[in-house]
Amino acid sequence: MNTIIEPFKIKSVEPIYFTTPEERIRILEEAFYNPFLIAAKDVLIDLLTDSGTSAMSSHQWAGIMEGDESYAGSESFFHFEKTVKEITGMTYIIPTHQGRAAEKILFSITGGKGKFIVSNTLFDTTRANIEFSGAEGIDLLCAEGKLPEIPAPFKGNMDIDALKKVISEKGAANIPLCIITVTNNSGGGQPVSMQNIKEVKKVCTEHNIPLFIDACRFAENCYFIKLREKGYSDKSVREIAKELFSYADGSTMSAKKDAFANIGGFLALHNIELAEQCRNLLIITEGFPTYGGLAGRDLEAISIGLNEVMEEHYLQYRIRSIEYITEKLVAAGVPVMQPAGGHAVYLDAKKFLPHIPVDQYPGQALVGALYIEGGIRGVEIGSLMFGKYDSTKKLIPAQMELVRLAVPRRVYTQSHIDYVTEVIIEVFKKRNRIKGLQIIEESPMLRHFTAKLKSIQ
Numbered sequence: 522m523n524t525i526i527e528p529f530k531i532k533s534v535e536p537i538y539f540t541t542p543e544e545r546i547r548i549l550e551e552a553f554y555n556p557f558l559i560a561a562k563d564v565l566i567d568l569l570t571d572s573g574t575s576a577m578s579s580h581q582w583a584g585i586m587e588g589d590e591s592y593a594g595s596e597s598f599f600h601f602e603k604t605v606k607e608i609t610g611m612t613y614i615i616p617t618h619q620g621r622a623a624e625k626i627l628f629s630i631t632g633g634k635g636k637f638i639v640s641n642t643l644f645d646t647t648r649a650n651i652e653f654s655g656a657e658g659i660d661l662l663c664a665e666g667k668l669p670e671i672p673a674p675f676k677g678n679m680d681i682d683a684l685k686k687v688i689s690e691k692g693a694a695n696i697p698l699c700i701i702t703v704t705n706n707s708g709g710g711q712p713v714s715m716q717n718i719k720e721v722k723k724v725c726t727e728h729n730i731p732l733f734i735d736a737c738r739f740a741e742n743c744y745f746i747k748l749r750e751k752g753y754s755d756k757s758v759r760e761i762a763k764e765l766f767s768y769a770d771g772s773t774m775s776a777k778k779d780a781f782a783n784i785g786g787f788l789a790l791h792n793i794e795l796a797e798q799c800r801n802l803l804i805i806t807e808g809f810p811t812y813g814g815l816a817g818r819d820l821e822a823i824s825i826g827l828n829e830v831m832e833e834h835y836l837q838y839r840i841r842s843i844e845y846i847t848e849k850l851v852a853a854g855v856p857v858m859q860p861a862g863g864h865a866v867y868l869d870a871k872k873f874l875p876h877i878p879v880d881q882y883p884g885q886a887l888v889g890a891l892y893i894e895g896g897i898r899g900v901e902i903g904s905l906m907f908g909k910y911d912s913t914k915k916l917i918p919a920q921m922e923l924v925r926l927a928v929p930r931r932v933y934t935q936s937h938i939d940y941v942t943e944v945i946i947e948v949f950k951k952r953n954r955i956k957g958l959q960i961i962e963e964s965p966m967l968r969h970f971t972a973k974l975k976s977i978q
């Protein structure tokens with residue numbers, strides 16, 4: 522038997538509302554070519570994000586009913602704390618309302634002017650929280666990670682030589698922490714190897730720099746380690762996760778990804794002084810340390826989801842469904858990040874639309890074309906998201922111009938996935954007709970969420 526089936530049955534369904542291409546042209550114009558400004562009801566297949574969009578299981582919904590809503594010392598908190606401790610081995614577990622709240626607390630305390638945070642690749646909210654504190658974020662992705670179409674098993678790895686160089690240039694005392702994002706979301710959902718994490722840990726230890734894990738997609742990363750790294754094929758994902766976290770001094774997580782929750786996150790730490798400082802800030806910004814911005818029911822849903830995500834039938838189906846889209850696109854000649862990432866397909870917009878220069882945002886133009894063709898909503902991960910301006914207001918482009926189609930967990934079926942590949946291939950056939958975009962309004966930080974654009978005729 523070759524078919525890998527969805528390891529679940531569907532108990533409750535949500536309708537999808539259909540629109541015509543003509544309607545979508547108008548909707549896109551009214552949304553200023555920004556998918557974040559399109560109403561969800563006007564989207565057929567929503568691949569904007571895999572964050573907070575998962576289908577919860579019947580066990581999670583049962584947990585929602587069992588949530589203990591006590592302000593202090595809730596049973597649901599103790600369940601949550603026990604689960605996170607079992608998986609991460611961390612000592613202090615601090616719940617937050619989502620990942621960026623954990624980042625905000627962590628970097629408000631450890632960041633600041635003159636400090637540098639090093640990473641394989643920082644996610645946009647992580648970078649923004651670092652920069653907001655006055656510190657600087659430095660991405661040190663391995664060379665193969667920057668070549669979208671060259672396959673390699675662990676394209677999320679950090680460049681160890683570059684790490685050593687940055688430490689000697691900036692001084693270890695100015696680097697409060699190193700954070701590895703697993704899987705590397707902004708770099709194609711690519712995994713980081715255990716070997717790489719061990720090597721980064723060794724360098725960090727030599728210089729007394731704490732190592733953190735941005736664990737949003739830890740289970741997907743651990744499953745890739747099981748599939749691709751020597752010595753791990755017989756280990757369970759739980760065992761692999763335990764080893765991965767054993768090298769870390771702390772972790773941030775958005776439970777909206779691999780915990781199948783619609784909201785939530787945490788900060789997990791070993792250092793008691795740091796944990797105390799974080800809890801003090803948590804009380805001001807999030808809430809009391811046994812709920813941290815969440816309802817008891819959310820804590821229950823997260824605890825249950827964290828265990829479900831490590832089930833290997835689920836991970837096999839999850840990783841295969843993304844690989845399946847990638848294979849079909851490669852066969853049709855569509856330029857796509859290879860190998861497939863864990864949670865999303867990444868189209869290489871620079872190659873897809875070579876006639877659109879980077880300062881006309883080819884990624885965003887492709888996002889618009891996919892929406893008009895098939896009502897699919899994706900997101901640009903390129904110069905609109907990461908571009909900066911030099912002193913003459915000339916765009917300093919991002920390293921890559923990607924379009925991410927992130928697949929919500931347990932939400933879409935095989936025929937939805939087939940439809941998505943058909944739409945992408947159709948757009949590829951018509952790619953010469955796609956036009957570049959110009960920004961007409963933008964905010965100084967995280968501009969991609971609210972920027973308004975117009976088509977260049």
Ligand code: F0G
Pocket residue numbers: 569570571572619620621622644646647702706735737774775776777785786
């Ligand atoms: N770190 C990574 C690697 C992420 O992908 C995200 C969120 C965060 C941190 C922040 O977590 O949203 O709970 O505050 N990524 C979402 C995405 C938004 O679409 O990839 P959050």
